[in-house]
Amino acid sequence: MENLTFNADIFFLEGLKVTPQSSFPAFILLLIIYIFIMVSNISLTALICLDRSLHQPMYLLFCNMSINDVFGASTIIPRLLSDIFILTKDRYITYKECVIQAFCAHFHAGTSHSVLMVMAFDRYVAICNPLHYAAIMTNKMVLKLTLLAWFLALGSVVILIGLNVRLSRCKRAIFNPFCDNASLFKLSCDNIIINHIYGLTFTVVLFSSSIGSMVLTYAKITAVCLTSKNKALNSKALRTCRTHLFVYLIIYFRKNITILPNR
Numbered sequence: 001m002e003n004l005t006f007n008a009d010i011f012f013l014e015g016l017k018v019t020p021q022s023s024f025p026a027f028i029l030l031l032i033i034y035i036f037i038m039v040s041n042i043s044l045t046a047l048i049c050l051d052r053s054l055h056q057p058m059y060l061l062f063c064n065m066s067i068n069d070v071f072g073a074s075t076i077i078p079r080l081l082s083d084i085f086i087l088t089k090d091r092y093i094t095y096k097e098c099v100i101q102a103f104c105a106h107f108h109a110g111t112s113h114s115v116l117m118v119m120a121f122d123r124y125v126a127i128c129n130p131l132h133y134a135a136i137m138t139n140k141m142v143l144k145l146t147l148l149a150w151f152l153a154l155g156s157v158v159i160l161i162g163l164n165v166r167l168s169r170c171k172r173a174i175f176n177p178f179c180d181n182a183s184l185f186k187l188s189c190d191n192i193i194i195n196h197i198y199g200l201t202f203t204v205v206l207f208s209s210s211i212g213s214m215v216l217t218y219a220k221i222t223a224v225c226l227t228s229k230n231k232a233l234n235s236k237a238l239r240t241c242r243t244h245l246f247v248y249l250i251i252y253f254r255k256n257i258t259i260l261p262n263r
Helices: 002-006 020-050 057-083 095-128 130-136 139-165 181-185 193-227 231-259
Strands: 010-013 092-094
Touching: 010 095, 020 057, 057 095, 057 139, 092 095, 095 130, 095 139, 095 181, 095 193, 139 181, 139 193, 181 193
Parallel strands: none
Antiparallel strands: 010 092
16 A cells, blocks of 8 residues: 555545444445435336326426436445445545546536426426416426536536646545545645635535525415415425425435535
């Protein structure tokens, strides 16, 4: 391992703090979480694809979330599982692997929020303009919105990671369990003010757009409920609020840490 310290493209992962006594329990717990994520999301995706009655905008958007969850979990958790039993001083990663992992982590998180905004728009049209829902949310429109959500996240993250790749590297330690935006620019001794500005802007715009779309959707749905005496409509609106709030809380607590510009 001593020769690795002289390789400019080898970095040491020091953020995963697991004692030898807790390595096995941590591995089992993380493996169970990974299996649950994979089985549940793949099963949901398969069910939606095979059942033609579920080929509706809401379920197709849930399918997007499931595919994104599988992608995100597969880029982070397997590496963590392999690192648990490796001593900290022997735990290393190449720069290329670090860049790929950081890109995937941020792309996964960004896509989660952008797809959630599309879901909010879908529920807004379904509840507040039900008579025109079928004409607005056609399969073509769902495809366009889905591609827009994925490509907006892709473009933003390409710039985010690209700003880091241009920097020189003078440090060897990564103090996070896995590579992310902050891990990359902290390896440099160059001026990283542009990285901070873009990273902060990226985070603020993404979160404010995601939260804002949810708040506006809930506000409009609430207004419709207060002015409508249709019990079926009110029940549908309540289910929408519960579902979206649950999904958003999962996304916020599980994924938002991977897109912060600095930690």
